[in-house]
Amino acid sequence: xxxxxxxxxxxxxxxxxxxxxxxxxxxxxxxxxxxxxxxxxxxxxxxxxxxxxxxxxxxxxxxxxxxxxxxxxxxxxxxxxxxxxxxxxxxxxxxxxxxxxxxxxxxxxxxxxxxxxxxxxxxxxxxxxx
Amino acid sequence: xxxxxxxxxxxxxxxxxxxxxxxxxxxxxxxxxxxxxxxxxxxxxxxxxxxxxxxxxxxxxxxxxxxxxxxxxxxxxxxxxxxxxxxxxxxxxxxxxxxxxxxxxxxxxxxxxxxxxxxxxxxxxxxxxxxxxxxxxx
Numbered sequence: 253x254x255x256x257x258x259x260x261x262x263x264x265x266x267x268x269x270x271x272x273x274x275x276x277x278x279x280x281x282x283x284x285x286x287x288x289x290x291x292x293x294x295x296x297x298x299x300x301x302x303x304x305x306x307x308x309x310x311x312x313x314x315x316x317x318x319x320x321x322x323x324x325x326x327x328x329x330x331x332x333x334x335x336x337x338x339x340x341x342x343x344x345x346x347x348x349x350x351x352x353x354x355x356x357x358x359x360x361x362x363x364x365x366x367x368x369x370x371x372x373x374x375x376x377x378x379x380x381x382x
Numbered sequence: 383x384x385x386x387x388x389x390x391x392x393x394x395x396x397x398x399x400x401x402x403x404x405x406x407x408x409x410x411x412x413x414x415x416x417x418x419x420x421x422x423x424x425x426x427x428x429x430x431x432x433x434x435x436x437x438x439x440x441x442x443x444x445x446x447x448x449x450x451x452x453x454x455x456x457x458x459x460x461x462x463x464x465x466x467x468x469x470x471x472x473x474x475x476x477x478x479x480x481x482x483x484x485x486x487x488x489x490x491x492x493x494x495x496x497x498x499x500x501x502x503x504x505x506x507x508x509x510x511x512x513x514x515x516x517x518x519x520x
Contacts, residue, residue: 272404275397275433306404306422308429309488337422345426345491346477 256281258288264365265292265327268300278314285318289325296365297322300358302333312347319352328368330354332361386458387448394432394461395441403432403444407459410446414455416517424457424515427495430488431461431511439463439509449514456497456516461509468503475501 254277259266265288267281285297299315301307307315319329332355342349355361392406393399407428411421428444435442442463449456468474477490489511493499496513503509 272401274401305408306425306429308426308433309491310429310433335418335422337418340419341422341426341495344423344494345430346494347491 253277253280255284258284260288260292260294263293263295263369264362265289265294265297266300267298268303270303272304272306273311275310278311282314282318282321286321286325289322289327294327295369297327297329298358298361298365299329299331300333300361301331301338302335302357304338305335307334307338307342309345309347312342312345312349316349316352328353328365330361330364332356332358384449384451387450389445389447391443391445393441394435394444396436397433400429400432400436404429406444406446407457410448410457414448414457414517416457416515420515420517423495424459424513427492427513427515428459430492431459431513434488434511435461435463435465435509439465441465442508451516454516454518456514456519458498458512458514460512463510464508467505467507467509468501469505471501471503 254271256267256269256277265285267285273281288294289297315331322329330353334354353364355364390406392403394403404425407425408421411424416424432444440463442461442465445460447458449458475490475493492513497516497519498514500512501509
């Protein structure tokens with residue numbers, strides 16, 4: 253089974269999904285991401301799906317669940333780069349991905365994440381106070 | 383007159399083969415000259431129906447057919463399993479209905495993404511779903 257790499261960049265986690273995931277790969281990405289949010293004290297997660305030419309209900313649900321779990325763990329999730337044909341198909345499928353924030357591309361997604369979490373102190377700063 | 387130009391079958395037993403279904407349908411849709419949106423719709427519908435076979439039908443077979451009817455070209459996908467069957471098809475087609483852990487968008491969603499949709503199922507007799515998408519149809 254393939255594993256999708258998760259990169260840490262400051263307080264954010266970055267994922268770029270480059271392969272057509274089977275359901276098990278999608279589930280393990282969800283598990284890995286929630287574990288890493290806690291371990292790395294991440295405040296934001298950016299998921300780039302620009303390489304995905306299909307998002308079906310399973311992958312859509314994985315994205316929505318990941319965002320919901322991240323939110324409970326005090327991190328924001330932004331999904332970026334969805335292809336227009338994928339967006340059209342998702343809505344027709346009946347999946348509106350309410351609750352998942354999105355941005356056009358990685359650059360705008362990073363800007364959005366920074367805006368959302370800018371008022372929070374760095375976790376390192378908290379460490380220093382302890 | 384509707385005629386089948388060519389066809390191919392693929393066994394679908396696990397989630398890895400759901401991915402194979404997506405790739406095969408994509409390849410045929412590209413060959414037929416489907417637009418990106420048409421390709422994405424039929425590949426997504428195929429993914430939902432293939433997963434249904436794996437999750438609820440104990441696996442099955444997908445058959446893909448390239449169709450010609452006068453000037454129009456299309457793809458027909460047939461999903462057949464020997465699983466437990468669906469007792470109430472009307473209910474299964476409703477959004478949000480699921481007997482498992484999914485979201486219940488599979489059948490209804492696949493129907494919305496297709497131009498033609500047929501389903502035949504009975505308890506103990508498995509399930510057969512056939513969808514067709516025509517190039518250039520809304």
